[in-house]
Amino acid sequence: MTQHHLALAVNGRERQLSGRLVAYQDRSEEDAVRRVSGLGTRVPKARQETVVILGLGYVGLPTACGLAARRSSVVGVDISEARLRAVADGDVDLPDAERAVLHDALADGSLRLVDDPEALAEADTVVVCVPTPVDEDRVPDLAALRGACATAVAHARPGQTIILTSTTFVGTTRELLVEPLRRRGLGVGTEVHVAFSPERIDPGNHDHVQRDTPRIVGGVTPECSARAARVIGDLTNSVYLVGSPESAELTKLYENIFRAVNLALANEIADICGALSLDPIEVTIAAGTKPYGFLGSFPGPGVGGHCIPCDPHYLLWQLREKGVAAPVIDQAMRSIDLRPDQVVRRAESMLAAAGTGAIGARVLMAGVSYKAGVRDLRESPALPIIAGLTRLGVDVRYHDPLIGEVELPDGSRLTGEPEPRGADWDLVIVHTVHPGFDYAWAGDCPQVLDATYQFDLAPHRQVV
Template sequence: MSNAKTSLLKKLESNEAVIGIVGLGYVGLPLMLRYNDLGYRVLGFDIDSGKVEQLNSGKSYIEHIGSERIARASSQGFEATTNFERVSEADAIILCVPTPLNKYREPDMSFVVATADAIKPYLRAGQVVSLESTTYPGTTEEELLPRIQEGGLKAGREVFLVYSPEREDPGNPCFETRTIPKVVGGYTENCREVGIALYSKAIDMVVPVSSTRVAEMTKLLENIHRAVNIGLVNEMKIVADRMGIDIFEVVDAAATKPFGFTPYYPGPGLGGHCIPIDPFYLTWKAREYGLHTRFIELSGEVNRAMPEYVVGKLMEGLNEHGKPVKGSKVLVLGIAYKKNVDDMRESPSVEIMEILEKKGANVAYSDPHVPVFPKMREHHFELNSVDISPESLRAYDAIVIATDHDKFDYDMIEKNAVLIVDSRGKYRDFQSNVIKA
């Protein structure tokens, strides 16, 4: 056993290791809190100086993570910084940076590459680097490995390289960082052993796999499974609607089967940082091997078409009221990508808003979790959330339920809205002013 490995394992086991987390968002921040709670000293790295300033003043910018938790972490030694030279202070460096798609739906590895380039001058013997960002099989070996070895350190002997995909589910009260099993793959057996030691203190169940590629593919399979099944039920929704059948009733009935069926529910499209994006990482990589991932691509087509489908149902409803979409006042309820969170990443609600705006509608939104429309990479609205009341609802030609937050008063909405387009199955019984989309 190398001296570097022995020393690092001892530090991890005794909670004396310094944990460095790069990327302090929906993945990195909960991980920071978990290690901080265990007594590790945690350094947080982010290129966003505004985030760093907020964290160091004890404030949170993520709704389901309270500021009191950040303040407590700071009092227990947590510190955030934009100075990557301090990577040398960390014994473990966990990368939690975005991996979006570019406009051609190809992997955008710029955040991973830029982060690897930022940390590599400050790496030293006795450190472990773990990538948690979702990506295609081979990324850890192809992008990280040459960079961490560039200065002469040998992976598996002096530094240790791990891939362990994040599995955060923001706003899900049934799971937290500690209780979600953690898949860990290492570049070498020594790397895997160090990775297990890194995560076994913080996570109840660690699932070792034979390589970083297996771990990378595992995360993709998890999300492709969801994307394909959601695509299937979205397509079934369209067929059921044409036949006059309520797809939500169908799914609920099918879910009573105690074996061989898992319920997936339709919606206005896919959102979040994983499901709309990750399948295309495998699609892109498979081309290198001369393969076409037909299931993935077909489900992607179906899911990407759902915002247009919802707008089409809205237009049908407006036509029945003798109104064109151009000039109509439309209120979109819920613009986060899923219920009860403030996470806007890849939200189909925003696509619905953009389609409506292009068609000439006057678009507003209401979301108790998103009071001001945030700055986004590809979407721009200068809007604030509208407070809904019986009077305000009656002022709109149509209401689109895009995200079914629990804070909405659905009885009040149904009683006062002129027209409701329901993409989330909130209204199961017949209502004359509701169109199921």
């Protein structure tokens, strides 16, 4: 068996982390086995065991596809009939390879779709994949998570493994799964096995597929870790084991907090470059030539999506309850929240300088999804930007080839402009540039505010 190592640089010194990285190697179908490194466990390849995925969103659906590619019995459970119809019809935002797996799995029956949580009773393993958003005050909204965990507990039976994947506060696995299971009289680690294995899915990024992305597993006991690793090992070539669910929970939060702080810093550097008449993209690329100790990000109109704008608040909320300060994280998240308003103020000043003024001005947002190449509006900076401009009296529209309609925070809806002409607008705000589409029309607009800092089709553009 191959020995695996991870190298981690800590305070300038490199530490070798070994012995807990689980390697899975496919054998012949006759002797299909997996060996769990460091646990002394050799288990049969459990393709016939039933895995139930609770929640078929941006994490649950790729998880179901990944497991169905290697197992003959995967059940996807979702309470939304609309979502189940979309999955059944293939009307989902998946890479081509996963879309093909979904089609084949539905066709051959290895993936079944149901809306009845009673399906959990037949499961050998339950994987909980539900969203963990925040509310308008950036307080964690735990309704979906509590409901899903309660459902898993209610249907748990001896011999089952339950794996929580949703990003959440430290201690969630014990609070919402372990303790309720014990109150039901089920022994955790003996009768039911529980672990936390945070998702690592980057929508729209085809360079980092599930199979090549290591996963973290933290079980309540070593046997819990071993059983969870068997299932997660069907999704990835390597699983890194940590000593507890809490360690795995904080690992995921640390990953996303690191990204949030990095993005907040990138925007701040862009503002500094503006004050010094420098190009932040040039500076960032130049800094990136250093082969060690630097990980750069590019500035933008804000931070969107399911993870970075939300997940750090789960830790901040928990720390406030404990009276623990986290000033770096707190300031980074405040900066991220304020970024869309900075775009609004910049647009207002450009309209004023042109003599147009905000009231009645025609402004077009080029792109509204939170990220290039994805059909996802969750936490998109475009939404508060549109709302802020509307409050100023601006007539705001948008063009996004992937998003046909937008629901604004006040409940009103906007329909996208299918074929815009730059000359028809007083200002175009470049927010998201999707690959494979033509944006040359924006160069015909008299004013272009480039919130991506990288839109080179309008030489007269200005940046935030």
